[in-house]
Amino acid sequence: MNNDSSNLKLAKKRVTLKDIARVLDLSHATVSRALNGSSDPMISQKTIERVQSAAAELGYRPNRAARSLSTGQTGLIGLWLWTEVFQGSYHAAVSRMMHAEAMRRSRQLIVDCVARPSLLSSSERSFDSWSVDGIISHESGPAFETMYPNGNYPNVPIVSTGAYHWLEHVDQVRVNMIDGAEHAMIHLLAPGRRRILYVTDDLRSRQGDCRFQSYVRQMETAGNRLEFLETNGTRRGTRERLTDYIAKAGVPEGLFCHNDDMAIGAYRALCDLKLRVPEDVAIVGFDGIEDTEYLEVPLTTVSQPFEQLCSLATQFLDDRIEDPTRSLQQVELKAELIVRDSS
Amino acid sequence: MNNDSSNLKLAKKRVTLKDIARVLDLSHATVSRALNGSSDPMISQKTIERVQSAAAELGYRPNRAARSLSTGQTGLIGLWLWTEVFQGSYHAAVSRMMHAEAMRRSRQLIVDCVARPSLLSSSERSFDSWSVDGIISHESGPAFETMYPNGNYPNVPIVSTGAYHWLEHVDQVRVNMIDGAEHAMIHLLAPGRRRILYVTDDLRSRQGDCRFQSYVRQMETAGNRLEFLETNGTRRGTRERLTDYIAKAGVPEGLFCHNDDMAIGAYRALCDLKLRVPEDVAIVGFDGIEDTEYLEVPLTTVSQPFEQLCSLATQFLDDRIEDPTRSLQQVELKAELIVRDSS
DNA sequence: CGTGATACCGCACACGGTTGCATAAATGAA
DNA sequence: TTCATTTATGCAACCGTGTGCGGTATCACG
Numbered sequence: 001m002n003n004d005s006s007n008l009k010l011a012k013k014r015v016t017l018k019d020i021a022r023v024l025d026l027s028h029a030t031v032s033r034a035l036n037g038s039s040d041p042m043i044s045q046k047t048i049e050r051v052q053s054a055a056a057e058l059g060y061r062p063n064r065a066a067r068s069l070s071t072g073q074t075g076l077i078g079l080w081l082w083t084e085v086f087q088g089s090y091h092a093a094v095s096r097m098m099h100a101e102a103m104r105r106s107r108q109l110i111v112d113c114v115a116r117p118s119l120l121s122s123s124e125r126s127f128d129s130w131s132v133d134g135i136i137s138h139e140s141g142p143a144f145e146t147m148y149p150n151g152n153y154p155n156v157p158i159v160s161t162g163a164y165h166w167l168e169h170v171d172q173v174r175v176n177m178i179d180g181a182e183h184a185m186i187h188l189l190a191p192g193r194r195r196i197l198y199v200t201d202d203l204r205s206r207q208g209d210c211r212f213q214s215y216v217r218q219m220e221t222a223g224n225r226l227e228f229l230e231t232n233g234t235r236r237g238t239r240e241r242l243t244d245y246i247a248k249a250g251v252p253e254g255l256f257c258h259n260d261d262m263a264i265g266a267y268r269a270l271c272d273l274k275l276r277v278p279e280d281v282a283i284v285g286f287d288g289i290e291d292t293e294y295l296e297v298p299l300t301t302v303s304q305p306f307e308q309l310c311s312l313a314t315q316f317l318d319d320r321i322e323d324p325t326r327s328l329q330q331v332e333l334k335a336e337l338i339v340r341d342s343s
Numbered sequence: 344m345n346n347d348s349s350n351l352k353l354a355k356k357r358v359t360l361k362d363i364a365r366v367l368d369l370s371h372a373t374v375s376r377a378l379n380g381s382s383d384p385m386i387s388q389k390t391i392e393r394v395q396s397a398a399a400e401l402g403y404r405p406n407r408a409a410r411s412l413s414t415g416q417t418g419l420i421g422l423w424l425w426t427e428v429f430q431g432s433y434h435a436a437v438s439r440m441m442h443a444e445a446m447r448r449s450r451q452l453i454v455d456c457v458a459r460p461s462l463l464s465s466s467e468r469s470f471d472s473w474s475v476d477g478i479i480s481h482e483s484g485p486a487f488e489t490m491y492p493n494g495n496y497p498n499v500p501i502v503s504t505g506a507y508h509w510l511e512h513v514d515q516v517r518v519n520m521i522d523g524a525e526h527a528m529i530h531l532l533a534p535g536r537r538r539i540l541y542v543t544d545d546l547r548s549r550q551g552d553c554r555f556q557s558y559v560r561q562m563e564t565a566g567n568r569l570e571f572l573e574t575n576g577t578r579r580g581t582r583e584r585l586t587d588y589i590a591k592a593g594v595p596e597g598l599f600c601h602n603d604d605m606a607i608g609a610y611r612a613l614c615d616l617k618l619r620v621p622e623d624v625a626i627v628g629f630d631g632i633e634d635t636e637y638l639e640v641p642l643t644t645v646s647q648p649f650e651q652l653c654s655l656a657t658q659f660l661d662d663r664i665e666d667p668t669r670s671l672q673q674v675e676l677k678a679e680l681i682v683r684d685s686s
Numbered sequence: 687c688g689t690g691a692t693a694c695c696g697c698a699c700a701c702g703g704t705t706g707c708a709t710a711a712a713t714g715a716a
Numbered sequence: 717t718t719c720a721t722t723t724a725t726g727c728a729a730c731c732g733t734g735t736g737c738g739g740t741a742t743c744a745c746g
């Protein structure tokens with residue numbers, strides 16, 4: 001009966017459909033259908049039960065590679081992060097939530113990072129050869145728009161998240177930060193502050209960003225001089241650069257930081273200099289990552305709806321994979337100014 | 344020549360070995376060998392070049408599923424995180440670095456989380472059916488030890504990271520935190536502090552942890568009363584629980600926190616209560632995550648060598664995959680007390 | 687008992703690679 | 717020219733699943 005005793009523990013091969021078929025004296029096709037609940041050729045209830053119990057007993061686990069080869073679906077979805085080695089709390093938060101969402105849908109997420117357009121081709125190759133069922137492109141720059149229309153991925157559904165503009169023929173979740181950015185600037189300027197410093201990583205590539213534009217618009221409306229500080233985008237780098245900057249240019253009245261990591265680095269620099277927040281310098285950041293809540297002075301920030309973003313994006317991708325011809329889904333979420341103690 | 348114009352954009356099928364073979368009037372076997380640099384049957388240099396240029400021109404990308412089916416290797420490695428939905432900065436840091444390491448070795452990482460042993464079976468199934476080439480089990484509890492010897496994964500190499508004890512027959516990277524914990528306690532007690540509160544998530548499951556043991560040992564040596572605070576392990580939860588605790592039990596002189604997240608939550612609670620750190624209450628955390636550096640009072644912590652941990656673990660896994668019979672690799676790293684301003 | 691409908695099941699191929707072995711071509715030596 | 721040897725390529729089987737289509741029991745019904 002049970003000849004699978006402990007006589008040979010090694011070479012314990014993985015059990016396949018054929019093994020089940022052999023034990024039950026069926027064909028592997030029947031076993032496959034019994035397990036997958038196939039409907040076209042009817043399988044008797046009795047057989048289904050026999051197969052299922054045998055599968056459970058033998059510890060059968062489908063071979064994903066074989067199934068993929070046959071069905072063309074891998075169960076993998078790819079997340080593109082437009083950054084180097086997905087540094088930064090924002091990308092960490094996004095990837096973590098995307099991951100959780102993917103697992104909820106019994107998919108697995110693989111992540112790839114691409115910062116410069118020049119890396120695009122290699123990243124393409126990566127996902128393409130992994131044969132992902134779909135891609136979530138979480139971009140914060142115009143690279144996607146220049147890439148996608150080329151049709152590099154004709155057969156792989158893509159959902160875009162975080163693009164600045166609406167894209168044509170692409171399912172999309174977009175976070176509108178215009179209101180948040182406007183409110184943030186108005187909020188910063190309200191107490192009569194005039195000298196607001198805009199802190200960002202790559203100034204040139206941020207020209208199209210609504211944060212940048214809100215800053216410029218509100219500052220010009222108020223008749224203030226524009227002031228920029230460029231850093232490498234990290235906490236450490238921002239801390240150092242701001243310290244230098246203040247030594248040279250004096251103390252600004254407010255900081256408008258492109259994201260929370262830079263805001264946190266800036267906060268630390270101000271601590272080093274014994275400047276009080278917000279009395280001496282006010283700070284506003286963007287993203288709403290958890291860390292900003294736990295500083296001694298919790299930071300004001302424009303919070304992104306991470307959960308909704310990730311949930312909708314994976315939902316859209318699922319929908320598209322299920323029905324490639326379905327109607328487009330495009331949703332706009334809003335980022336919201338959360339006023340805390342730093343402003 | 345180029346009949347791949349824009350005449351039919353749809354139905355652009357993926358190019359396979361056979362397509363290349365047809366164009367070049369070769370067999371797909373030869374093409375395969377030419378691309379893989381196979382050595383046993385020699386391929387002429389001329390043919391190799393022809394094949395490679397044709398592959399590049401046609402945009403050939405190997406189908407990973409098919410290759411996996413044939414070779415039995417998927418290029419995927421699995422990371423087990425022993426936590427719910429891998430929350431917490433520590434797990435985030437580990438998964439990010441593991442990810443980077445995996446990509447450096449042109450592998451992809453998939454992550455699965457399992458907190459309670461009851462989830463183990465489903466997690467097993469997950470990785471098993473995804474056919475990972477290997478698993479890195481980043482556990483901080485005894486679950487692995489009770490699971491692995493059962494031989495649930497007879498064919499999949501496993502590297503254990505973060506286990507408390509040496510395991511037999513398992514490649515392992517272990518972080519020794521005993522010295523760090525001892526130093527931390529000695530450091531906390533040095534200025535004559537007597538009332539040190541141990542803050543942890545699940546007290547019962549931490550009994551075997553060297554942090555717990557160092558705390559008990561040093562406190563008993565000093566003749567102090569033991570004092571514990573149990574939280575849910577999050578920043579928010581720790582903040583709330585500690586606030587409640589202090590209201591009831593008064594202000595301790597020092598906090599010995601099981602990890603940095605709890606230390607950060609505790610720090611915030613102290614800020615709420617207008618208590619000064621470290622004058623009123625000293626704080627020591629564990630892990631050395633980046634966030635602790637950027638508080639107004641940078642936290643003292645026992646820092647784990649993340650980079651080395653992840654680099655070695657993936658290295659060991661690679662080695663084991665390459666040669667399943669090779670000698671065991673077990674390495675111990677040391678966590679180090681980093682004294683900052685909170686103590 | 688014959689016939690057709692129906693419910694089940696198996697055969698065989700496909701998916702896209704890898705690889706052992708046979709074979710063809712080229713080369714060299716006798 | 718012939719044969720042995722090296723070099724280069726093709727044939728075919730295989731990995732494990734999914735699936736169209738044809739085949740075989742079963743049964744009802746006339």
